[in-house]
Amino acid sequence: MAGLIKREDIDEVRSRVKIDDVIGQQVTLKSAGVGSKKGLCPFHDERTPSFHVRSEVGLYHCFGCGESGDVFSFLQKIDHLTFTDAVERLAGQVGVELHYEDGQGPRREPQGKRQRLLDAHQVAQAYFAEQLASPEAAVGRQFLSDRGFSRDAAAQFGVGYAPRGWDSLLRHLRGRGFTEPELAASGLVSEGSRGLYDRFRGRLVWPIRDVTGDTIGFGARRLYDDDKGPKYLNTPDTPLYRKNQVLYGIDLAKREIGKRKQIVVVEGYTDVMACHLAGVTTAVATCGTAFGAEHIKVARRMLSDDTAYRGEVIFTFDGDEAGRKAALRAFGEDQRFVAQTFVAVEHNGLDPCELRQAHGDAAVVELVKSRRPLFEFAIASTLAQVDLDTVEGRVAALRAAAPVVAGIRDNALRPGYARFLAGKIGIPVEDVLRAVHSASRRGGTEPSRAPVSEQGSSADPVLEVERQALQVALQYPLVVPPAQFDALTGEVFRSPGHHAVHDAIRAAGGIAQAHKDPANWAKNVLGAAPDVIAGLVSELAVRPLPMSENDTTRYCRAILLKLFQLDITRVSADLHGRLQRLDAVADADEAGEVLSQLQQLEERRRAFRSE
Structure with a gap:
């Protein structure tokens, strides 16, 4: 096994990688002030973006859950990697050759486990795509042709064919150097009493990619009548693939989702293909499971879904009973979104592929343009189950639909949909409102919650100056005068946390060291900080300062001046107290020394003000 990666190589990778570019592949980031970007945190569910990234210092921090780092x-x-795997992945992206301690040179084997699994999937994808042109795959090509997909369309989406043999892919992967433990972990093969065999056999296969474009699994469609397996067979959960977190097509749709502030959720792989080829390039699909909470987290990050109106989520469902139930399940998850949610159902029950x-x-x-609000659809679907031509039917409709309206957590929307329901069933609005209120009291709704916001700034103006001065020291060290700042003692900081951060700055070499290596300064301070304050260091290194881009230097110097003046005031007060305790005659020499120090402090104060 190779040794540790050399520190200089790690620093070289870090210097070449822009942290906001890497995080931007997972989170939609937008400007949050000078040099700062923010988005919805990928590590916890939130409605207001509190996840900040600062490219200049190379750190991120979430003010909601406290996650932070480089x-x-x-x-x-985010990808459950080891540190070595993370460095190796980024080194490969930016072209840095890594070297390892103990003279062992670049590590070739074993590579990072996750990268090996990704490599196996890349090889499998190329193999399946090649097999689609084989004589055996004629039935697969016909399947695609029958649904209006050309060979170019199949190539665009990476569609391939898995041969019917029991070990065709297995033998191919073994020939490329993959071991049995790696193949077993990949989900590409299954294990029986006689050993490993191909999981996908005699099927069309679609590569399932994560948001960065890496293939992490496959979805496979049955083609032969003697295939007794399910119609669609997906990769099982693996270290790469979690079906409740994966959206097929997200790699193709992510940019348009962020640009248009729209995501269209369809039911299958061919529906995604049909939508994209038709021009609906924000379409994605779940992979063999219902659209749930983890999918919503992914969608919200792509939409940058926060407290303001950020766009729309459109669910397309088949027009049959299964589609209706799917829409009602979506209603249950809907209110995790701030974005408006809609349903688009073709009146003849055609899915997007059939419609195209x-x-x-x-x-x-x-079809996408004809979307209806999801709340309206949920109410209408409930009413469709009863006979509204009779008094009994209308009363039954009220009893069935009132809990649906009560389930709308937005208090501003609930009265409007109560009126919508009243109009549909011909019952006075007042009666409907009473029924909705009664359903709410029985637990049909949860209390409205205000969105979680970023931590507010301190109400104490002195602590605010301390905090912002430390932000300046971490974010803009070249603006900070080393002689003055490094001369400060921790006593200037009233907050124990701020005092500890100052200690970490001194432990990292002070501002004088920051001027020698500004690119790695904040990370060096983080490395010098005890674990108990690491989160605070990250927070101060990324929290935006309230200033304009053309005002950075002046603002930073003004904050530092306030801190220096606080320090002068503190020292001056101590000296005046000491002077008062001295005897003018017996302690004349000491009193003279104190007076001299006070004079020097006043000169410093005038110099700071002049600057």
């Missing part, structure tokens, strides 16, 4: 720790946490076949691309675009 680009390597982000990959470690029957009526062309324009019909798919029109």
Whole structure:
């Protein structure tokens, strides 16, 4: 096994990688002040973006859950990598050749486990795509053709074919150097009493990619009548693939989702293909499971879904009973979104793929445009189950639909949908409102919650100066005069946490060291800080300062001046107290020394003010 990666190589990788570019592949980031970006935290569910990234210092911090770190720790946490795996992945992206301690040179084997699994999937994807052109795959090509997909379309989405043999892919991967433990962990093969065999056999396969574009699994469609397996067979949960977190097509749709502030959720792989080819390039699909809470987290990050209106989520469902139930399940998850949610159902029950076949691309675009609010659809679907032509039916409809309205957690929307329900069933609005209120009291709704916001700044103006001065020291060290700042003692900081951060700055070499190596300064302070304050250091290193871009230097110097003046005031008060305790005659020499120090302090104060 190779030794540790050399420190200079790690620093070289860090210097070449922009942390906001890496995090931006997982989180939609937007400007949050000078040099800072923010988005919805990928580590906890939130409605207001509190996750900040500061490229200049190379750190991120979430003011909601406290997660923080650099680009390597982000990959470690988001993709469950070791530190070595994270460095190796980024080194490969930016072209840095890594060297290892103990003279062992670049590590070739064993590579990071996750990277090996990704490599196996890349090899499998290329193999399946190649097999689609084989004579055996004629049935797969016909399947695609029958649904209006050309060979170019299949290539665009990476569609391939898994041969019917029991070990075709297995033998291919073994030939490329992958071991049995690696193959077993990949989900590409299964294990029986006689050993390993191909999981996907005699099927069309779609590569399932994560938001960065890496293939992490496959979805496979049955083609032969003698195949007794499920119609669709997906990769099982593996270290790479979690079906409740994966959205098929997210790699293709992510930019348009962020640009248009729209995400269209369809039911299958061919529906995603049909939508994208028709021009609805924000379409994604779940992979063999219902659209749930983890999918919503992914979607919200792509939408940058926060307290303001950020766009729309459109669910497309088949027009049959299963589709109706799916829509009602979506209603249960809907209110995790701030974005408006809609349902688009084709009146003849056609899915997007069938609709494109029957009526062309324009019909798919029109389906999305014809969306209805999800609340309205949920109410209408409930009413469709009863007979509204009778008094008994209308009363039953009220009893069935009132809990649906009560389940709308937005208090501003609930009265409007109560009126909508009243109009549908012909019952006075007052009666409907009473029924909704009664359903709410029985537990049909949860109390409205204010969105979680970032931590507010301190109400104490002195602590605010301390905090902002430390932000300046961490974020803009080149603006900070080393002689003055490094001469400060921790006593200037009233807050124990601020005192501890100052100690970490001194332990990292002070501002004088920051001027020698500004690129790694904040990370060096983080490394010198005890674990108990590491989160505070990260927070101060990324929290935006309330200043404009053309005002950075002046603002930073003004904050530092306030801190220096606080220190002068503190020292001056101590000296005046000491002077009062001295005897003018017996302690004349000491009193003279104190007076001299006070004079020097006053000169410093005038110099700071002049500057």
